[in-house]
Structures are given as structure tokens and as C-alpha cells.
Amino acid sequence: MSWIDDKAYQELDRVRKAKEKQVYPYFHAFESGGLHTSIAGKPIVNFSSNDYLGLTTHPLVKEASKKAVDQYACGLSSSRVQATTVAHIELEERLANWMGFEACAIFTTGYQAMVGTLMSLADKDTTLILDNLSHACILDGTFLAAGTPGQAPEVRFFNHNSARSLERCLKSKQRKNAIVLLEGIYSLDGDEANIQELLEVADRYDAPIICDDAHGTGTLGKRGTGIIEKYGLQGRIPIVISTFSKSLGGIGGLLFGNKDVVDHIKHRARSFLFSASLPVPIVAAASTILDMLEKDGETLVGELHDNAHYMRSSLVELGFDLGDSNSHIMPIMCRDERKALFMHLALLESGVHLVPLTYPSVKEGQERLRLNVTRGHTREDLDKTLELLDTFGQAFFVQSGEDVGAFIEPL
Numbered sequence: 001m002s003w004i005d006d007k008a009y010q011e012l013d014r015v016r017k018a019k020e021k022q023v024y025p026y027f028h029a030f031e032s033g034g035l036h037t038s039i040a041g042k043p044i045v046n047f048s049s050n051d052y053l054g055l056t057t058h059p060l061v062k063e064a065s066k067k068a069v070d071q072y073a074c075g076l077s078s079s080r081v082q083a084t085t086v087a088h089i090e091l092e093e094r095l096a097n098w099m100g101f102e103a104c105a106i107f108t109t110g111y112q113a114m115v116g117t118l119m120s121l122a123d124k125d126t127t128l129i130l131d132n133l134s135h136a137c138i139l140d141g142t143f144l145a146a147g148t149p150g151q152a153p154e155v156r157f158f159n160h161n162s163a164r165s166l167e168r169c170l171k172s173k174q175r176k177n178a179i180v181l182l183e184g185i186y187s188l189d190g191d192e193a194n195i196q197e198l199l200e201v202a203d204r205y206d207a208p209i210i211c212d213d214a215h216g217t218g219t220l221g222k223r224g225t226g227i228i229e230k231y232g233l234q235g236r237i238p239i240v241i242s243t244f245s246k247s248l249g250g251i252g253g254l255l256f257g258n259k260d261v262v263d264h265i266k267h268r269a270r271s272f273l274f275s276a277s278l279p280v281p282i283v284a285a286a287s288t289i290l291d292m293l294e295k296d297g298e299t300l301v302g303e304l305h306d307n308a309h310y311m312r313s314s315l316v317e318l319g320f321d322l323g324d325s326n327s328h329i330m331p332i333m334c335r336d337e338r339k340a341l342f343m344h345l346a347l348l349e350s351g352v353h354l355v356p357l358t359y360p361s362v363k364e365g366q367e368r369l370r371l372n373v374t375r376g377h378t379r380e381d382l383d384k385t386l387e388l389l390d391t392f393g394q395a396f397f398v399q400s401g402e403d404v405g406a407f408i409e410p411l
């Protein structure tokens, strides 16, 4: 046994204790794909999926992937530089056109698209300005860039969604160029970027915005192209990063921008150059979902919004606190780790999967269950979940906010 084993053992203390008490909530193994699955033989409705349009299991999507397996197999065994197919290029062109950008590059994950983009653009002449609730891919891209010998950019954080705080960062920046990083919808709180005000400030300081619209693609704007469409900001946000892993049914990262910018990043991003290219069956699945969005995006997005509206108004009526959410991602604030874990367990026993978010994913006192409403949930799924949430929420004092200390042993 080396020090590595000792370190792992010590750092797993909290996980081990949760497993011993049978309240460990992660890595439950699904027995099929989609929003309606099973865990250990028990049917489950999944509200922790990001399959926002419920299209991952659509027969046409599966059919397209199966055909691509026959033509291209499951993997291309190399990176895009020497493993690009006509399917990749066709889809990049179609996506760029759909989104209203000159060019698009398909990475293997959204995480890699962001990390590679930041490492390609940020250098010693750059200040990166991040929202303090930024996703891990923005943080990691920034920290990797900041660790590049001789080229480290300056890094500043602004208070979540605050235009005043962003302005303070821009005013006092020490480097010639600045990049502002935003997300279309923040995935832990389900709130949209305050994009119009932030853009107005960024424009005054000539600071381009990179927007990670992973959760806005397929969900915002009439056609589902994202936050830019929703607020009519075409041509004003030069770079958008997104993913196939939410509304577009698979896995894969997306970079949108002007031709030269995308081309430059394709030749610089180490996460693009040194990682295998996206398998064609996944490209084919995304391409089929894009067909559907192009044909009738308005109906698909409208159906998602109908479900989200129904769930939001019902949850509020039942007395739940949804924090700052104003989208289909709804945190059910428990503000207590035990409440969040016990709610998760009780719901799972009753056939509903809702993942709890606890410290360090969120601050202490901000513990919650995250409920992702999708177009693929039926009214029956929503009603059953509302009834269970109400029952268990009352049992664990979630709606009333009372302390559970006297009733439930500490973990």
C-alpha cells in the first residue's frame, strides 16, 4: 500500500460514512436509457436527466445511430485532425447555419470545447472575467490557462449576474484585452444570465463575451437556438459554447464563432487536437435531432415550456422554495443536508429519481434537490412527483423550513 491508498482512504471518509448509513445518493445504475428507466428492477421516472427535449430515445434518433454504426463503427480511433468524416463537417455547417454563426467545430465534449477555447484565446495580455457561479469547465479552462508558463492571463470574478460587479472588474483590469464568461442558464440554480445588462457593460469596455449555453440550447428562444435568440442578440456575442449532452441527445461539444476564430481554436485547442473525435453514431443522433428542431423547433420547445410552467406553478402552490430559478431547471431548496438526502431516498423508493446537491457542490445551507423538467415527462409523471414531493416535503419540513434536528438523527 502506498501513500496514494492512504490518501484515497482518508479522503473517502464522508462517502464511506454515507454508504454505511445507506444514504449515499450517487451512481445509482440505470438498467435502460431515457427518462423512464429502472434501478435494481424498480421502474423509475428520472428528473435528473438533461435530456430536455426527451429525444434521446426517439426511434428516428436510434435508427440513425444504428445506421452510422454499420457505416462508421463506434469509434474513429484518432483525433479530429486525422479522423474527420463528412458527417462531422456536414453537421458543423448545418449547426452554424441554425445558430446564425459563420462556423462551428464539434469537440468530443462540451467540457473540452470550453477548456480548449479558453486555453487558445487567453494569454498574458488577457484578463478573464468570470461569474462566481461558473461551471467547472469555465473554471478549469481558466485555471489551466493561468498555469501556462509565461502566458498566464489575469483572472477576476464578478458577483453572480451583477452588472455593477462586472463593471468594477472591467474598470480595474490590468491587462490590455478582456473576455467575459457567462452561462445562458446556470445549472445549479436554474436562473438565466442577466445577459442584456451584462452585455451593455461588456460592450462599453470592448470586452467580448463567451457564453456557455449548454442548458439554453434547445430550450430558449422560439426555435430553441438559445439565449441569444431569446433576447434578440444575434451578432453581439462572438463565441458560444454548447453541448450535445443536454437537448441534443448524446455527447459532444460545440464551438460557434467567426470562421477564423473557430479555425484558430481548432489548430490550438489541446482538448481538440489530443483527444479522439466524436463517434459518428453520436453525430448521426445529433443530426437527426437537428432535423426535428429545424422542422418544428417551436412545437418542441413549446411543449417543454408547458411542462415547466405546470411544474413550477404547482410547486410554488405547494409552498416549495425554488430559489432563483426561472427556467425548466428547478432547485427544490431544502437548506439542510439531511432533508435533501432523506427526500432523495424517499422519492427513489417511490420510483422518482431526483439528485440531491450538497456541500461542496453548493454552499452549506443551500442544499437542494435538483428537478429538471423535460418535454419527455408525461403529465402523469409530473402529478405523481408533485404528490410525492408534497407528502415527503411535509414529513421532512421542507416547505415549512422547520428544523428536522429533533426528529432525524444527524448523519
Ligand SMILES: Cc1ncc(COP(=O)(O)O)c(C=O)c1O
Binding pocket: 109, 110, 111, 112, 135, 137, 183, 187, 212, 214, 215, 242, 243, 244, 245, 251, 252, 253
Ligand atoms: C454549463 C455547462 N457547461 C458545460 C457542460 C459540459 O458539457 P459536456 O457534458 O458536453 O461535457 C455542462 C455539463 O455538465 C454544463 O452544465
